[in-house]
Amino acid sequence: xxxxxxxxxRYSRHILLPEVGGKGQKRLxxxxxxIIGAGGLGSPAALYLAAAxxxxxxxxxxxxxxxxxxxxxxxxxxxDLDRPKVESAREKIAGLNPDVxxxxxxxxxxxxxxxxxxxxxxxxxxxTDNFPAKFLINDLAVxxxxxxxxxxxxRFVGQVLTVLPGESAxxxxxxxxxxxxxxxxxxxxxxxxxxxxxxxxxxxxxxxIKILLEKGHLLTNRLMTYDALTTTFRPVSVRRSPKCxxxxxxxxxxxxxxxxxxxxxxxxx
Amino acid sequence: xxxxxRIPTPLxxxxxxxxxxxxxxxxxxxxxxxxxxxxxxxxxxxxxxxGELRRFINIYVxxxxxxxxxxxxxxxxxxxxxSIIPAxxxxxx
Numbered sequence: 001x002x003x004x005x006x007x008x009x010r011y012s013r014h015i016l017l018p019e020v021g022g023k024g025q026k027r028l029x030x031x032x033x034x035i036i037g038a039g040g041l042g043s044p045a046a047l048y049l050a051a052a053x054x055x056x057x058x059x060x061x062x063x064x065x066x067x068x069x070x071x072x073x074x075x076x077x078x079x080d081l082d083r084p085k086v087e088s089a090r091e092k093i094a095g096l097n098p099d100v101x102x103x104x105x106x107x108x109x110x111x112x113x114x115x116x117x118x119x120x121x122x123x124x125x126x127x128t129d130n131f132p133a134k135f136l137i138n139d140l141a142v143x144x145x146x147x148x149x150x151x152x153x154x155r156f157v158g159q160v161l162t163v164l165p166g167e168s169a170x171x172x173x174x175x176x177x178x179x180x181x182x183x184x185x186x187x188x189x190x191x192x193x194x195x196x197x198x199x200x201x202x203x204x205x206x207x208x209i210k211i212l213l214e215k216g217h218l219l220t221n222r223l224m225t226y227d228a229l230t231t232t233f234r235p236v237s238v239r240r241s242p243k244c245x246x247x248x249x250x251x252x253x254x255x256x257x258x259x260x261x262x263x264x265x266x267x268x269x
Numbered sequence: 270x271x272x273x274x275r276i277p278t279p280l281x282x283x284x285x286x287x288x289x290x291x292x293x294x295x296x297x298x299x300x301x302x303x304x305x306x307x308x309x310x311x312x313x314x315x316x317x318x319x320g321e322l323r324r325f326i327n328i329y330v331x332x333x334x335x336x337x338x339x340x341x342x343x344x345x346x347x348x349x350x351x352s353i354i355p356a357x358x359x360x361x362x
Contacts, residue, residue, distance in 0.1 A: 128358075129358060130358050131325075131356065131358045134356075134358055152356070152357040152358050153357065154278065154279070154357040154358070155278045155279075156278060157277070157278050157357065158357075159354075159357055174327065174356075175324065175325045175327070175356040176324045176325075177324050177325070178325065178356075179323070179324075179325040179356065190279070223354070225354060227278075227288075229288070230288065234332070234352070235332065236327075236329045236332045236333075236334070236352060236354060237329075237332055237333055237334065238334065239334065239337055241336075
């Protein structure tokens with residue numbers, strides 16, 4: 001594949017970077033990223049990955065756009081209310097960059113369909129809002145050996161972790177299982193500063209691009225935490241656990257699991 | 270000996286919205302015990318009935334997970350910083 005004149009101009013600021021160049025840009029254009037969740041994290045991630053010229057973006061989301069989403073889910077607009085999020089996202093991406101092919105999955109990711117959906121993608125970006133999905137996606141990444149960029153947000157804080165299955169710590173090495181249902185109120189009660197989704201979602205997109213370009217130091221074996229109230233980024237080290245139930249030496253979880261739990265939760269409130 | 274303990278947002282309503290607390294203790298277990306004395310209710314958010322750290326919460330001493338040190342018996346030195354980090358899930362909805 002050769003870059004067209006339009007493409008050379010469109011991606012010129014990338015091509016100028018030695019770490020990207022024409023070769024890296026062509027690599028991005030032939031890459032495939034699966035974004036799970038077209039919400040707070042998925043919105044900025046999808047827009048920047050589309051602008052960057054990632055050739056194929058898959059988007060999984062079963063929801064329609066709700067008025068309360070628009071405070072942070074910047075890929076959707078007021079005119080998109082009640083429309084499927086995947087359709088709204090597809091339109092914005094098409095308007096932004098015709099080089100990008102969008103594949104939509106307007107349903108929930110489940111243990112039954114996850115392997116089929118993820119086949120053919122190079123990187124998974126987790127933009128989901130609930131622990132069952134986050135553990136399902138982690139296990140899916142480990143079992144299918146797909147790099148994963150995990151993100152989570154709540155109130156004024158966010159977390160990001162990149163997982164290279166077989167090489168670096170996975171989300172279960174960090175947190176072994178979802179918190180029990182019941183002790184966990186919903187995110188709509190806890191709230192979130194909308195812009196936190198932008199900070200964390202764009203870090204996730206950055207990690208995804210670094211994975212595709214094979215450049216830089218990834219956020220592996222480090223959980224980056226961000227606190228907007230104190231404007232503090234703080235990494236904590238994470239280690240691959242030999243006892244990890246999914247990526248350890250003797251895994252006890254060998255099939256994907258659908259946990260039952262209300263969406264959008266946080267423990268300990 | 271007092272160390273700085275960073276309190277995650279979900280627990281700050283138990284600490285009067287303080288994000289950092291100075292607390293006494295030679296080990297993490299002692300620090301948690303003192304936290305519970307000063308901020309009742311915080312203990313059960315962090316540890317289960319058997320006194321073990323809950324599985325969706327990690328504690329770090331200077332950015333190192335205590336699970337890879339001596340767990341709750343990890344010793345603390347002057348100037349150490351203790352961070353409590355829970356899993357958080359929000360993102361889409």
